Amino acid sequence: MTTATTGNATAVRAVGTAHARVEGLAKVTGAARYAGEIPFAELAHGWLVLSTVARGRISAVESGPVRAMPGVLTVLHHGNAPRVDADYTGMLGRPDPIVEIFQHDRVPFVGWPVALVVAETSEQAREAAEALVVQYDVEPHDAAFAADHPGAYVPENPAGMETGKGDLAAELAASAVVVDAEYTTPEEHHSSMEPHAATARWDNGRLEVVDSNQGSMWVAEELAKLFSLDPASVRVRSEHVGGAFGSKGLRPHQVLAVMATTLLHRPVRVVMTRRQMFSLVGHRSPTAQRVRLGADADGRLRALDHQALSRTSTVHEFVEQSASVGRTLYDAAAHHTANRVVRLDVPTPTWMRAPGEAPGSFALESALDELAEQCGIDPIELRARNEPEAGPVSGLPFASRNLLACFQEGARRFGWADRDPRPGVRRDGRWLLGTGTASAQFLARAVPSTAAVTAEPDGTFTVRITAADVGTGARTALTLIAADALEVEPERVRVRIADSDFGPAMIAGGSMGTRSWAWAVTAAVRELREHLVPGGAVPPQGITARSDTAAAIGALAQKERHSYGAQFAEVAVDLTTGEVRVRRMLGIFAAGRIVNPLTARSQFLGGMVWGLSMALHEEAVRDRTSGAQVGADLAGYHIAAHADVPLIEADWVDDPDEDDPVGIKGIGEIGTVGSAAAIANAVWHATGVRHRHLPIRPDRVLLAGAGRETVGERDAGHRR
Incomplete structure (x- = not known):
């Protein structure tokens, strides 16, 4: 390690040196408990029942025989479930209507939730769920994704689906070398090691949810809006997460756990099976992409055109923005990109590790390689010749x-x-x-975030921030960042995360988590140091400082x-x-x-x-x-x-x-x-x-x- 000196104090620099995960021992010994493992007294278990048809209406839920089975406590479905209100805009926009669960009899895709069986044990719940008979009025469906699907369109919202500058036809015609090729990628799934799981209970008038998610405040705020609750009356915790990759936001299992605990007045846990995760937590849409590149004989681009098609569901619009990847990589006199989408009777896609960039880079970087081949230029040299001086689209x-x-x-x-x-x-x-x-x-x-740092009487420091460690090592990174900002050893810093009571903070997503949280933590440390007197005593309750980076990040x-x-x-x-x-x-x-x-x-x-x-x-x-x-x-x-x-x-x-x-x-x-x-x-x-x-x-x-x-x-x- 290196040392850094501040004034007369010398501290070990932690950032930039290798540190084992602070929670590593707990994980490898099994002491770390995940959302589906934490014990609760009088815990009941819910098991989802999913639709077997791709489009239609539920005509009957034959729950009578199931309710008479051993251990069964209730069967929730559209005919008896509590009402929710998804008419709101959350952190990431309008929610997927799948969280408006059991609010109507419509079925928009295979795997749509149609019932929840709650029983004393998970085995009893599963047996009853598999015995439940659901009748449907089936309608014709379309689940076939194709590059030439007639229903494709350019979404109006969000912005940036289509960009363009220059005369594409003219530049392609003037190019010595042209690549015009189509690329496809299939539907892909997150497949995190830990399944989605949530336990809900009411405690002294407050809703508590123990969950596996990418942002406890995010889930808490959405649950409060969905159930018309005071945000202060909802607490969500998610201390350990076994992988997420974009899939662990607000999903049906949290909503159903809240519904069931409200009706039964006891804790209820809902854990998804692996097969259920394939339809209920999102996926990466298949893509069909056309890339056209026009270049001079020396490989310098005159035209770049990237058109990408993905699919979404009929109930919610999500766009895999594959065509956006080239907007910052390479410039051309004519530079056009467009993301299109088609609505099909399938589950709604969602963010999946490197959304847009992963499939988009396959198409664009393959096309660049084809251009290098045709020009007889080394692929690295071709990229060097097309290095932009400023953002090709943004400027x-x-x-x-x-x-x-x-x-x-x-x-x-x-x-x-x-x-x-x-x-x-x-x-x-x-x-x-x-x-x-x-x-x-x-x-x-x-993204703007808040954090609190407390100087404890024993000489240690406690950081509280609603971060999420989804397996990335974020908890450890924040420990090192806080230690350096405080100029103390990492062993004197304790980082507490993933509790919505700690206040607003960025979710773990978009490669923005650690950056956003680190900013909030260092800002809180700066504020704390203003209140600390060198050599002075810390009172029994400690000294706490809090930060909010909203104003600073805009710069x-x-x-x-x-x-x-x-x-x-x-x-x-x-x-x-x-x-x-x-x-x-x-x-x-x-x-x-x-x-x-x-x-x-x-x-x-x-x-x-x-x-x-x-x-x-x-x-x-x-x-x-x-x-x-x-x-x-x-x-x-x-x-x-x-x-x-x-x-x-x-x-x-x-x-x-x-x-x-x-x-x-x-x-x-x-x-x-x-x-x-x-x-x-x-x-x-x-x-x-x-x-x-x-x-x-x-x-x-x-x-x-x-x-x-x-x-x-x-x-x-x-x-x-």
Whole structure:
């Protein structure tokens, strides 16, 4: 560790040095309790019943026989459930109508909640739920996503769905080289290790919910609005979370736990099964993307056009903004992007790690690789020639932009200079070998938050902030940040998080959590130090200072702020079996101030594994006839396993932002961006065949190796 001196005091600098998670021992020994494990006296258990039809109305819920089964306490459905009011705007806009649960008899997709059975034990609840008979009046449905779907439209809200400058047709016509290709990505699911779970109870007139979420204040505020409660009468806690990735906000299980506890006057727990999570907590929409690039013979872009289509449900609009990724990466005289969407009878998609950027970077960075191939230019050199001086769409200056530094360091460590650019020439026995690269970027933002820091009489300090540690190491990072701001050892700092009573704070999402929380914590520490007298005694109740960063954060809006990265991959492809193996990956990132190298590297690696899984494995298939997902479990939905993950390295370059008081940019999502494209580009380099449709399955490799188009190319956005 290094030391830093402030006045006459010398303190150990904690930020920037590796620290094990402060809650690590509790997690590995099982002492850490998750939302579905915490004991409550007189606890009852709820089990969800989901629709088996894709569209229609509920004609009957035959609950009589079920209510007579052992242990059953009640059966909630649209005919007897308490009323809620979802006519409000929350932290992230209008809520998904799925939280207006049991308010009507409509069924908009397979897996829509139609009943909740509550019983003394979870086993009794499950048995009764599986015995419940629900009758439907079925209506025709449309669950088929296609690139040419006639219902596609450009959403009016939110803003920024479509941008444009310059004459696209003219610049394409004047280009020496043009790439015009379609790319598709399938439906994908979060699949967090810990299922969604919530326990609700009333305690002295106050609603308490123990939950697994990405923001306890977020969930508390929405529950208060939904049930027309005084916000001060709702408390939500979520101390430990086993993964979230965008899915753990307000969902049906919290709402139903509150309904049931209100009716039964005892604690009620609702835990989703793995199969239920596939329809109730959101997913990443499939995408169909068209990218057109026009360039001079030397590879300098004249035209960039990225059109992306995703799907949403018929009850709520969510747009996977895949076309937005190029708005800050590359400039062109004509620069057009548009995100379109089509409404189908399917569950509503939601944010999923690197929303928009993950599928969008696959399309754009694959197209850049195709352009490099046609121009005969090295892919890294092509990106260097198209480095913008300011935001290509916004025109704003960059606060810091070290993308090329990432490529330079990555190329050195990966051995890129020794690469033979010709495809299909390297072999290792039966394997064809190839290497690929791609850019990564993710927006760096901060959201107003509050925090409180207390100087305790025993010489320790307590930080209270409604942060959420969803497995990222946020609790540890905030400990280090607070310790440095206080100029004390981390062991003297205790960070308490994930309690809505601690006040408003940013959720864990959008790679904004740690940055927003760190700002609030350091501001509170500055305020506290104004009240501390060197050598003075602290009263028994302690001394507390509180911060609110709302006024300060607005000053950062005048520049483009992003994290950047360079992804590298080497693959081996067997054209006889169609097998693709990733042999090594390297990611070099420019992501601002790295608080804890140990957990930061873990986040980068996890994101890169996610991209590997996206490139080769993940594909949720929806049956057009029934509207249901095929294989809605971790047996049918394939993700990368240990045997699929090779040597992966992640590191970073220095990336200061002189205007930012905390210097943190966020790292939770950028590791995923570009990694699938790097793998796909490596597969092209190995085989000479371009795969524009994910995942790169063995059957697609075999068909391509036989001299035929891949299945995805032939289908052009249709699932065979």
